[in-house]
Amino acid sequence: ETGVTQTPRHLVMGMTNKKSLKCEQHLGHNAMYWYKQSAKKPLELMFVYSLEERVENNSVPSRFSPECPNSSHLFLHLHTLQPEDSALYLCASSQPLSLAGANEQFFGPGTRLTVL
Amino acid sequence: DQQVKQNSPSLSVQEGRISILNCDYTNSMFDYFLWYKKYPAEGPTFLISISSIKDKNEDGRFTVFLNKSAKHLSLHIVPSQPGDSAVYFCAASGVGTSYGKLTFGQGTILTVHP
Numbered sequence: 069e070t071g072v073t074q075t076p077r078h079l080v081m082g083m084t085n086k087k088s089l090k091c092e093q094h095l096g097h098n099a100m101y102w103y104k105q106s107a108k109k110p111l112e113l114m115f116v117y118s119l120e121e122r123v124e125n126n127s128v129p130s131r132f133s134p135e136c137p138n139s140s141h142l143f144l145h146l147h148t149l150q151p152e153d154s155a156l157y158l159c160a161s162s163q164p165l166s167l168a169g170a171n172e173q174f175f176g177p178g179t180r181l182t183v184l
Numbered sequence: 185d186q187q188v189k190q191n192s193p194s195l196s197v198q199e200g201r202i203s204i205l206n207c208d209y210t211n212s213m214f215d216y217f218l219w220y221k222k223y224p225a226e227g228p229t230f231l232i233s234i235s236s237i238k239d240k241n242e243d244g245r246f247t248v249f250l251n252k253s254a255k256h257l258s259l260h261i262v263p264s265q266p267g268d269s270a271v272y273f274c275a276a277s278g279v280g281t282s283y284g285k286l287t288f289g290q291g292t293i294l295t296v297h298p
Contacts, residue, residue, distance in 0.1 A: 072227070110186070111228075111273070111288040124285065158227055172218065173286065175227030 070094055072176035074159050080182045083149060089179045091142040091159030100142040101173060102134060103158040111158065117142060118164070149183045156180050187211045188276050190289035197296050203261040205292050207274035210255065214276040218286065219248060219259050222271045231272075232259070264296045 072093045081087050093100065102114040116124035117136040131153075133145040142159055160173040189208045197203045207217075215236035220228035234241040234248045234257065241248050247260045261268055271293050275286040 074227075108290065110188070110290045111286075113285055116285070160227075172230045172233060174230065175220075177225065177227045 072159060072161055072174055074157075074176035074179050076179060077177065078180045078182075080184065081146070081149065082184050083151070085149075086145070086147040088146065089144040089157055089159075089181075091144075091176055093140055093142075093159075093161035093174070093176075095161055095174060097161035097174070098139040098164055099162045099171075100136060100139075101160040101162075102132075102142065102144050103160065103175075105156040105158060105178075107155075114144075146181075149181075151183050154181055154183045186290075187214075188274060188287045188289040190272075190274060190292045192292050193290075194293040194295070197264045197294065199266055199296055199298050200263045203259075203264045203268065203294055203296065205259040205261075205272050205274075205294065207257050207259075207289055208255060209257075209276050211276070211278070211287075212255070213278045214287075215278040216276065217248070217250060217257050218275045218277075219246075220273045220275060220288075221268075222273065222291070228273060236278075261294075264294075266296050266298050269294055269296050 075090045099118045103111045105111050113126050114128045115134045120136045135143040156178045158178045159176040162171040162173045187210050218233040219231040221231050222228040232243050232246050232248050234250050239250050250257045271291045273288050273291045275288045277286050
């Protein structure tokens with residue numbers, strides 16, 4: 069496997085379900101990101117992890133819970149979601165972060181989530 | 185308040201001609217800009233970037249131009265090929281923004297006709 073992989077690619081869940089999205093990067097990066105892309109909207113940054121520590125939480129509801137057990141893996145735990153949470157969830161990784169600016173981010177293919 | 189805007193939702197171009205995709209930004213703290221390309225069922229792929237100390241960066245058929253005074257950047261693809269048909273996103277970041285944060289535009293759908 070190369071690059072950034074995400075599983076599952078598609079997920080349908082009810083509002084009372086609990087599920088998790090998984091992301092794995094094989095690029096040797098140590099920064100990882102979760103983005104949400106809703107229809108006809110720009111990509112919205114949700115969370116940033118640098119060296120397995122969360123450094124950005126972009127006002128995301130608590131029904132989304134990220135976990136970064138090591139620099140290669142990132143999870144997004146989902147519980148009691150709403151239909152408006154249906155979207156494409158993208159994971160990305162990059163080289164070490166600095167306050168001086170961004171590095172190119174490499175994206176996975178995304179998980180298409182539908183909440184019924 | 186959308187800080188990065190791509191005002192053209194779509195663009196249609198003939199194969200072999202030039203494609204010009206535009207992007208405007210409002211935050212004067214942005215100093216690094218990127219273009220990404222996205223095919224259906226795939227994640228965005230990094231294409232080309234430019235720092236604010238430059239006004240042009242070229243990579244093969246792709247050239248990005250930056251006009252800081254107008255807060256405007258554009259991506260030129262010459263010559264355009266059918267395989268270039270995709271959604272193109274511009275993104276921006278800069279000193280003073282938090283860790284690694286990229287602000288994206290809403291995307292422009294490019295269709296290159298054979």
